Amino acid sequence: MTEPADPDPGDGGLVRLRIDLAYDGTGFAGWAIQPRQRTVQAELEGALATVLRLADVRVTCAGRTDAGVHARGQVVHADVPLAAFEGNPYALGRRIAGVLPPDIGVRGVAIAPPGFDARFSPLWRRYAYRLTEHPFGPEPLHRHDVVAYGRALDLAAMQAASRGLVGEHDFAAFCRRRTGATTVRTLLELQWSREPHDLVVATVLADAFCHSMVRSLVGACLAVGEGRRPAEWPAQVLAGRVRRADVTVAPALGLTLEEVHYPPDAEVAARALAARRRREAPA
């Protein structure tokens, strides 16, 4: 198979699949393929190639998670030859699930609507960050997705700090810079709550995230929650628009990509065009 350059679904006998995935990120060096590393992308592309009997399959995801980060609602697209794919997405899902390792799970397989792009069509992504103040750390069943924080947090102060971050801003201060791409994002929600079993959970929702943005926002709010910084500090950092050494990037294992939300089928193509134009604008 020669690699298609953004084919239309169905074009040249190719069909675009939408695959919903969940994974335990503990055993992966993150999403993206890297030489000599176990990655989610490599495992999925390998499973698809096996099941579809193709030499090569490329996938594109909604959220390129870092090493140790988990997903409950990752979304991927892949363009595969119609001939290889026998037209039953459910049966294909069963076959992919049978080949994937136990730390990656298929949640659904469907033929994508016209113009669908896993990366550029979403209206928003939602992440959760989980930690515990319990002095003895997380319950063992959650040792891979809940961070042992161990210090008491002032959630009201963290909530106040979070309000100063919501909205459309240049998040350069909270991003690892990628040259030539904008760091303007719209943070739609940043909420802190206490949940059963001694959990503190941040819900973070944005149109899109730049690299390490969620974990940097969480790190800044934790400095407030511990009383090391005033509630106004994260908004001041944001306004500075430069990455700073005193913003701690919170540990990866507490982070889970929970959900990627797409517009109705008729609007995914227009949304992808608009998002691609916006995100690829120079900084």
Added chain:
Amino acid sequence: MTEPADPDPGDGGLVRLRIDLAYDGTGFAGWAIQPRQRTVQAELEGALATVLRLADVRVTCAGRTDAGVHARGQVVHADVPLAAFEGNPYALGRRIAGVLPPDIGVRGVAIAPPGFDARFSPLWRRYAYRLTEHPFGPEPLHRHDVVAYGRALDLAAMQAASRGLVGEHDFAAFCRRRTGATTVRTLLELQWSREPHDLVVATVLADAFCHSMVRSLVGACLAVGEGRRPAEWPAQVLAGRVRRADVTVAPALGLTLEEVHYPPDAEVAARALAARRRREAPA
């Protein structure tokens, strides 16, 4: 240390500790010590012996979980010499937590009230059983505590079946028999609910459980939920008072000991005496 025969707390310089534990049961051959097997009891007794510098420490738990069964709220007591225990339960908890493997977690350590017995003082135990009807199985982060069931369940029928089991009964039909001990128990609650992330959860609450009772009750209700048996069937099995081959014991990994509930401190001694008398009565 010579092994004490049910010492009074403080008697002979011994103090009774209450230790609250959580564990991921995946890597254990269950709670109880067995030769050449990795068990929770052996790990905990070893950790206590190390931290307290004793040759031998024995612990007694509230619920002897089987291989693969998890705990969020296991409770244990141990009698340790006052001299070995320096009087700060929190510091002791930190030290035990530092020695235990990552799949066992300390949730609390306290000096037990007079007459406290982890096994005989409880008013009730609560277990949860978790499974998913999702065709592709559980999310990978929950592959160790959620069973891949994959068939659609009629929860209303299961709920109806469960109502016929609640109350004080001889649960011999749902127990692996231990010679010379009663199988009369009071089932206080058996509820089925759908929860987020495609979960079906049974909440099972009783004064105490005999061996394999929760998983047998769950198995009988699942036969109803699948439509293989009428809603009246589990109550008919119960009334028969004999263990039957057609009651499936549901897989261990779906089961978690969630909570053990004790009476107020002033009543734990009387409760332990009454429960011991009742449970050791001949069948």
